[in-house]
Amino acid sequence: MKVILTHEVTGLGTAGDVVDVKPGYARNFLYKRGLATAWSAGAQKQIDAIARGREARAVKSLEEAQSIKGNLEASTVQVAAHAGKEGRLFGAVSTADIAAAVKAAGGPDLDRRTIEVPTPIKAVGSHTALVRLHPEVQANLTLDVVAG
Template sequence: MKLILTHEVSGLGAAGDVVEVKDGYGRNFLMPRGLATPWTKGGQKQVDALVKGREVREIKDLDTAKGMKGQLEAKSVQVPAKAGQSGRLFGAVSNADIAAAVKAAGGPELDKRKIEVKTHIKTLGSYEATVRLHPEVAATLKFEVVPA
């Protein structure tokens, strides 16, 4: 199945990319979530215009992304969460919680979809997340989950 990505999908591509995926993945995951649309000739013309505009923006955004990477990696971020006496959380820490904590710590505003955490965070402690700032730049964000 040939699709046009409308948002960045980790491991697949950026917005505007034309990708070939299996039918079930496209029909059951990408399209219902609004991450992709079916490929058409008219859509291909729009993709070409988007790619051309993105290439112009990426050159100046690369320097900005590198600056943000240094800023994020130097920050000490604490994510408050409700927890029991044993340190187990009531619920879990989401990407939106991490983005809000970075902003509260004086960091840049992050898109929650650009934050990738390898494990579900269900206990207090220190964790790491990868933040995709640019197709060529990824920052490692270290944060600590503390009781609220």
């Protein structure tokens, strides 16, 4: 079954891509979360609009992405979260929290969907996250989660 991705899906594609998936995956996951729409012959205009929007939001050049990568990897971002006495968080640190902390620290305005956390951050301490800045550039972001 062909679908048009409206958002980036890790391991599948980016917004505007036409991908072939199983019907159950499309119906039960992609459509329900608003990550894709059904493909049709007349959907080419929609694909073009999504591609234009993605280009406007994306980091324009490889050099700019390399510069941002250097700045992100050189600094440690401090994220405040509610924690108990033993350093265990009430909930987890979300990608939106990470994006807000980067912006508050004077970094670039990152889209939360470009940030990937390998394991949920549920404790105070040092953690890492991956930021996809460009199709060819990924930065490792060091996070310092503190009780706040």
